[in-house]
Amino acid sequence: MPLLEINNLVTAFHTPAGRVPAVDGVSLSIERGKTLGLVGESGCGKSVTAMSMLRLVAAPGVIEAGEILLRDATGGVLDLVTLPEPQLREVRGGRIGMIFQEPMTSLNPVFTIGDQIAEAVLLHRNVSRAEARGRALEMLELVRMADPKRRLDEYPHQLSGGMRQRVVIAMALACEPDLIIADEPTTALDVTIQAQILDLLADLRQRLGTAILLITHDLGVVAETCDDVAVMYAGRIVEQAPAHELFGNPRHPYTIGLLAARPERRGPDAHGAGSGFRRAGPLRTIPGMVPAPQHFPTGCRFHPRCAFARMPECSGVMPALNELKPDHFVRCSYADALGPPRRMDGTAEELA
Amino acid sequence: MTQPLVDVVGLETHFPVRKGLLRREVGAVRAVDGVSFSVERGRTLGLVGESGCGKTTVGRSILRLVEPTGGSVRFDGRDVLATGGADLRGLRRRMQIVFQDPYGSLNPRMKVRSILEEGLIIHRLGGADDRLERMTRALARTGLTAAALDRYPHEFSGGQRQRIAIARAIVIEPDFLVLDEPISALDVSIQAQVVNLLVELREQLGLTYLFISHDLSVVEYVSDDVAVMYLGRIVERAPAARLYAEPLHPYTLALFSAVPSVEPGRRRRRIVLTGDVPSPARPPSGCRFHPRCPLAEQVCRQVEPPATVIDGHAVHCHVAARELQQAGGDAAVAAARMAALMAPTAASASPAAV
Numbered sequence: 001m002p003l004l005e006i007n008n009l010v011t012a013f014h015t016p017a018g019r020v021p022a023v024d025g026v027s028l029s030i031e032r033g034k035t036l037g038l039v040g041e042s043g044c045g046k047s048v049t050a051m052s053m054l055r056l057v058a059a060p061g062v063i064e065a066g067e068i069l070l071r072d073a074t075g076g077v078l079d080l081v082t083l084p085e086p087q088l089r090e091v092r093g094g095r096i097g098m099i100f101q102e103p104m105t106s107l108n109p110v111f112t113i114g115d116q117i118a119e120a121v122l123l124h125r126n127v128s129r130a131e132a133r134g135r136a137l138e139m140l141e142l143v144r145m146a147d148p149k150r151r152l153d154e155y156p157h158q159l160s161g162g163m164r165q166r167v168v169i170a171m172a173l174a175c176e177p178d179l180i181i182a183d184e185p186t187t188a189l190d191v192t193i194q195a196q197i198l199d200l201l202a203d204l205r206q207r208l209g210t211a212i213l214l215i216t217h218d219l220g221v222v223a224e225t226c227d228d229v230a231v232m233y234a235g236r237i238v239e240q241a242p243a244h245e246l247f248g249n250p251r252h253p254y255t256i257g258l259l260a261a262r263p264e265r266r267g268p269d270a271h272g273a274g275s276g277f278r279r280a281g282p283l284r285t286i287p288g289m290v291p292a293p294q295h296f297p298t299g300c301r302f303h304p305r306c307a308f309a310r311m312p313e314c315s316g317v318m319p320a321l322n323e324l325k326p327d328h329f330v331r332c333s334y335a336d337a338l339g340p341p342r343r344m345d346g347t348a349e350e351l352a
Numbered sequence: 353m354t355q356p357l358v359d360v361v362g363l364e365t366h367f368p369v370r371k372g373l374l375r376r377e378v379g380a381v382r383a384v385d386g387v388s389f390s391v392e393r394g395r396t397l398g399l400v401g402e403s404g405c406g407k408t409t410v411g412r413s414i415l416r417l418v419e420p421t422g423g424s425v426r427f428d429g430r431d432v433l434a435t436g437g438a439d440l441r442g443l444r445r446r447m448q449i450v451f452q453d454p455y456g457s458l459n460p461r462m463k464v465r466s467i468l469e470e471g472l473i474i475h476r477l478g479g480a481d482d483r484l485e486r487m488t489r490a491l492a493r494t495g496l497t498a499a500a501l502d503r504y505p506h507e508f509s510g511g512q513r514q515r516i517a518i519a520r521a522i523v524i525e526p527d528f529l530v531l532d533e534p535i536s537a538l539d540v541s542i543q544a545q546v547v548n549l550l551v552e553l554r555e556q557l558g559l560t561y562l563f564i565s566h567d568l569s570v571v572e573y574v575s576d577d578v579a580v581m582y583l584g585r586i587v588e589r590a591p592a593a594r595l596y597a598e599p600l601h602p603y604t605l606a607l608f609s610a611v612p613s614v615e616p617g618r619r620r621r622r623i624v625l626t627g628d629v630p631s632p633a634r635p636p637s638g639c640r641f642h643p644r645c646p647l648a649e650q651v652c653r654q655v656e657p658p659a660t661v662i663d664g665h666a667v668h669c670h671v672a673a674r675e676l677q678q679a680g681g682d683a684a685v686a687a688a689r690m691a692a693l694m695a696p697t698a699a700s701a702s703p704a705a706v
Contacts, residue, residue: 041539146627160628190402191566192625195610199624217540220612247614259614261544263573282551283544283573289509290539305541 001071002029003178003211004053009066011045011052013293020293022048022061024235027321030179035205035212037226037243039219041290044232046215050181053080053213054092070095072178094124097172097210101184103164106171107156113140114152117171124175139170143200162193166200173204183215198225219258223247231255234291234301237321241328251330251338253306257286300332308338356390357428357528357560358414363387364422365406365413369633381633383409385584386423391577393527396554396561398575398592400568400607404629405581407564411530414562415447416440427528445475448521452533454513458505464491464516465501471524490523491516493556494549511542515549522553528560535570547574568611572596580604583640584632590665598687600665600672603641605694623694639670647671647693 011023023045030036040046051057053068068080070091080088092098100106108116117136121127127135133152140148143166156164165185172180182201186194202225205212214226222229223243230240231252239252250256261284288305291297297304303314319333332338364387366380384406391397399407413420416432425432427443435443451457458467468487472478478486488498494515505513514534521529531550535543547570553559565571571578572592579589580601588601599605609623625644630636636643642652651670659666660673662683667673672690679685 041541162628190629191568191610192402192606193628194612195622195624196626198612199622218612219540219614223614224612258540261541262614263547263569282548285544285548286541287545289511289542 001075003032003071004213005029005067005069005071006049006053007067007069009049009052009068010064011048011057011061012064014060014062017294021235021296022293023052024296026066026232026235026237028230028237028240030211030213031227032178033205033209033211034227035214035225037222037229038213038215038232039217039222039229040232041217043234043290043292045235045293046232047183049232050098050183050213050215053181054096054098055080055088056092070179090124093120093172093177094175095178097175097177097180099165099168099172099180099182099185101187103161103168103188104156106168107164109156112153112155113159113167117167117174120171120174135174136170139174140167142173142204143167143170145170160193161189162196165189165193165197169197169200169204173208173210176208177210179211179213181213181215184217185214186221187216187218194221201225219247219262231258234296235293236301236331237329238302238331239329240321245328249328251324251328251335252302252332253308253338254286254302257284257305257307260284261286308334310334354392355429357393358562359390359426360410360414360423361388361426362423363410363413363420363425365409365418366421379633381631382584382635383632384413384420385632385635387581387584387586388423389579389586389589391528391560391562393560394554394558395576396563396574398571398578399562399564399581400566400571400578401581402566402607402629404583404632406584406632407581408532410581411449411532411562411564415444415449415530417449441475445471445477445524446527447530448524448526448528449530449532450514450517450521450534453537454505454510454517455537457517458513458520460505463502463504467505467516468501468520468523471520475524477524486523487519490519493522493553494519509542510538511545514538514546518546518549518553522557522559525557526559528562530562530564532564533566534563536565536567543570550574568608580607583629583635585640585668586666587641587669588665588667594663594665594683598665598683600667600676600683600687600690601641601669602645602647602671602690602694605691639668 006026006028009023009026010021013020013022026049038046038049048057052063057063063081066081070078070080080091114133114136117139118132121132121135137148137152140151145151145163145166186197189197198221201212204210216222226243229243229246230237233254239246239255250259263283286305291301299315299317300319303309313333319331321329321331324330324335363384365384366382368377369379369381370376371378387410389397399410401407409418412418414425420433427447430443432443468490469483472483472486487501491498491500496515508516535546538546551574554561563571563574575592578592578595579586580603582603588595588604599608606623606625627644630643638654639652639657642648657668657670659668660676662676662681665683672686675686675689
């Protein structure tokens with residue numbers, strides 16, 4: 001049984017301009033100890049999905065439908081959508097930890113690092129202040145913070161961005177959660193620091209068995225860290241598969257387009273080959289722009305930008321999320337007919 | 353040898369650090385600290401590095417949006433730093449900049465018409481009729497229509513706003529553009545559109561670019577030459593294909609290996625550097641990279657490494673210089689050696705130092 005299961009989640013914002021369904025029927029499941037990547041561009045609803053999981057969506061946002069089931073080791077199930085607030089507070093930071101993009105927004109500038117980690121522990125565990133402080137030190141050591149004893153008494157502004165994110169991770173892990181929701185945890189960091197944090201997360205997952213929901217727009221980060229991947233577009237999941245399958249055999253035109261739009265670096269391994277991008281011609285693009293939730297198109301929401309859209313079918317009916325092959329789900333009526341792209345950066349010609 | 357369009361020698365831009373009641377100067381942030389490069393007409397130099405390395409300050413110093421504190425910048429043979437008043441304005445017509453954030457760089461209270469017209473008026477280009485034609489042409493080149501003129505920036509998406517920012521830069525027909533992270537704020541599916549546009553404009557208008565970015569794959573795609581910056585200095589510079597195929601500097605190697613890739617089978621040995629970038633207010637002695645460098649030796653802590661140049665590939669590293677010498681100047685052999693030396697060790701298990 002999966003650790004966490006989201007079924008048909010609908011989260012909408014009720015604005016003066018009307019109802020805006022940012023998350024529109026999302027289903028996901030995360031297995032114990034696994035990492036699921038949730039990928040998409042701005043406004044696709046990936047962060048609102050994460051906020052909904054802990055009922056942190058601010059007004060005028062409302063969870064309108066769906067269930068979010070959290071299982072414990074003994075088979076008990078909680079539905080986070082209907083769970084009363086006091087119990088939910090035990091889940092937040094207790095059984096589910098969170099890491100946000102900008103570490104400074106999750107840290108209080110007027111409290112020391114030690115106090116902030118200890119507070120998370122005191123809130124969820126029946127321990128003394130001294131024990132909580134001991135736990136804070138332990139956590140800083142766990143996240144491989146240099147000179148952790150000294151850091152305990154320092155303030156967030158005294159730390160670099162990478163160190164702050166380590167503190168946030170330490171806080172999220174302090175109560176040994178079953179699941180960590182990491183929303184763009186490395187986006188604000190430089191690549192060499194990002195590499196450190198991704199390494200750390202992978203290492204912690206292995207040692208502690210914590211499941212991770214990794215939300216990001218960076219396909220490279222997903223490819224290197226996740227077991228499974230779900231691609232979101234305009235409030236819906238359009239493709240979901242194990243990572244190696246998704247990157248090796250992408251089937252939704254949006255996923256294929258995203259992968260093809262990046263110039264892939266050959267890097268130091270390609271000795272003497274040169275890059276030759278100039279000769280390769282212009283980058284493949286996805287035409288048009290990401291639709292805002294107020295203006296989601298009818299039918300398949302990707303159809304106005306899709307090179308393979310067939311009218312009027314694609315603009316008429318929202319395709320279902322079909323299981324193309326075991327564990328590989330695609331929301332495209334023609335995924336079967338289009339067939340797999342022959343190369344990973346499959347072109348229109350190759351697909352047609 | 354033709355004369356380069358942009359020639360930068362020993363550029364220094366230090367920002368004073370003031371303290372106390374009298375705002376006494378107690379030190380300096382050496383954001384750019386001795387940077388030299390040149391860009392030939394019609395070519396693109398990519399400038400990469402992590403935040404705080406000084407790459408943005410280099411771009412702004414060339415245009416004198418910030419005042420350099422030392423060195424020289426020549427544009428088409430003329431000394432930019434010694435020019436003032438109307439002459440500087442004349443030079444600036446030929447040098448334009450596109451910023452990272454199209455939300456911040458366009459005045460929300462101005463219609464696109466005023467945004468584009470401002471430059472034409474300041475530089476006294478064309479009469480009223482002629483200006484409209486110039487603006488329409490610039491918009492068309494960036495994929496927008498004249499209908500955009502009477503709208504405000506907020507009516508456009510991020511990608512369109514960046515097109516407007518590019519139209520504003522090219523409407524006064526410059527020779528040289530500083531592109532400062534022009535696609536970083538855009539969605540992935542929009543980035544490729546803007547990159548293609550920039551490449552197209554370069555070909556059509558014969559523009560010269562300084563392309564500043566932390567996105568290594570886009571820089572490789574766009575640039576003829578690439579320079580890697582670390583803590584206010586250029587540590588390596590080479591033709592793009594050479595740099596990416598045969599990186600020699602330990603920092604370049606680490607930077608390249610840190611970029612996550614979607615290519616199956618490239619989930620590979622990542623060189624994880626320990627620690628953070630030191631403060632440019634107190635740069636380390638010797639080679640500035642030595643506190644984070646797994647190959648650092650005694651000499652690296654004491655002596656600033658000079659440039660070693662092989663066929664237009666310049667690297668500032670004592671170890672790389674030695675390897676190049678041992679390889680008889682064969683950069684491919686030396687690069688392979690450097691990669692082997694840098695191969696991930698137990699380094700990733702050590703604490704994230706200072």
